[in-house]
Amino acid sequence: MSLKVSETKLAFGGEQRKYTHYSEVLQCDMAFSIYLPSNKQQKEIPLIWWLSGLTCTDDNFSQKSGFQRLAEQHQVAVIIPDTSPRGENVADDDAYDLGQGAGFYIDATKQPWSEHYKMYTYITEELTGIASTLVPHFSGKESIMGHSMGGHGALVIGLKNTKRFKAISAFSPILTPTQVPWGIKAFSTYLGEDQDSWKSWDASELIKVTEAPPIMISQGTQDGFYPEQLNETIFLKNATENNQLINYKKEEGYDHSYFFISTFLEEHFNFHINQLS
Numbered sequence: 519m520s521l522k523v524s525e526t527k528l529a530f531g532g533e534q535r536k537y538t539h540y541s542e543v544l545q546c547d548m549a550f551s552i553y554l555p556s557n558k559q560q561k562e563i564p565l566i567w568w569l570s571g572l573t574c575t576d577d578n579f580s581q582k583s584g585f586q587r588l589a590e591q592h593q594v595a596v597i598i599p600d601t602s603p604r605g606e607n608v609a610d611d612d613a614y615d616l617g618q619g620a621g622f623y624i625d626a627t628k629q630p631w632s633e634h635y636k637m638y639t640y641i642t643e644e645l646t647g648i649a650s651t652l653v654p655h656f657s658g659k660e661s662i663m664g665h666s667m668g669g670h671g672a673l674v675i676g677l678k679n680t681k682r683f684k685a686i687s688a689f690s691p692i693l694t695p696t697q698v699p700w701g702i703k704a705f706s707t708y709l710g711e712d713q714d715s716w717k718s719w720d721a722s723e724l725i726k727v728t729e730a731p732p733i734m735i736s737q738g739t740q741d742g743f744y745p746e747q748l749n750e751t752i753f754l755k756n757a758t759e760n761n762q763l764i765n766y767k768k769e770e771g772y773d774h775s776y777f778f779i780s781t782f783l784e785e786h787f788n789f790h791i792n793q794l795s
């Protein structure tokens with residue numbers, strides 16, 4: 519195992535750590551961040567997964583959201599993966615919404631992407647195994663949240679693993695990737711033109727047939743990507759038809775940025791903690 523700590527910072531009494539490791543699933547070197555609360559009372563600690571959006575690394579959420587205060591307050595660990603495989607030998611594209619920084623949390627099947635782009639398996643298997651060794655007194659309880667492309671990732675991973683994740687939440691998620699420009703571009707590149715193969719990576723399809731854990735979604739009304747990339751209509755319709763309750767909230771005047779995320783993050787943490795306790 520090549521796991522190495524590259525950074526440790528004290529934040530609100532807990533530790534914000536950055537790790538590097540060689541990923542067998544992605545076949546490249548990767549970095550991720552994790553926050554470990556102080557756990558002065560030696561209690562069992564749950565784990566929240568945060569998945570970031572296009573162009574991000576694990577640093578965006580770590581450095582811009584201020585989540586550490588909430589994680590320490592609620593004594594919860596938080597793990598933040600990178601958004602794609604990385605490196606000179608990893609396929610890439612000049613566009614911001616394809617290639618490195620845009621892994622879409624799926625397992626690619628089309629060459630050259632399928633060599634490395636296996637973010638779903640990386641997160642649900644390899645990084646899961648690593649996380650379980652890093653959280654002292656881990657309670658085994660997990661939930662998942664994310665932003666934009668990461669909101670899509672949180673919903674897809676949560677809905678594919680409903681026994682595992684106790685809650686799912688998302689800021690400005692891509693809810694129907696098979697029908698919006700970001701998703702169509704990524705899925706046709708990573709999965710090929712057979713659109714049937716896209717469906718198992720679309721939250722609007724999964725919500726039709728899944729008994730979902732509690733789901734909360736926040737969407738700013740002044741988000742420049744809304745409604746084109748982030749339209750909620752199909753997801754909410756399919757959820758209603760399958761009797762799945764979704765707490766979908768529109769926030770007047772907010773945009774797509776981390777200012778929006780940091781404003782409503784406490785509400786999302788409270789929602790997760792209620793399910794993880």
Ligand SMILES: N[C@@H](CCC(=O)N[C@@H](CSC=O)C(=O)NCC(=O)O)C(=O)O
Nearest residue numbers: 571572573574578614665666667668776
């Ligand atoms: N115009 C930007 C587009 C990239 C962008 O807005 N990325 C968002 C996520 S969008 C959906 O997944 C983001 O989180 N950016 C990082 C941040 O710290 O704000 C561009 O061209 O790069």
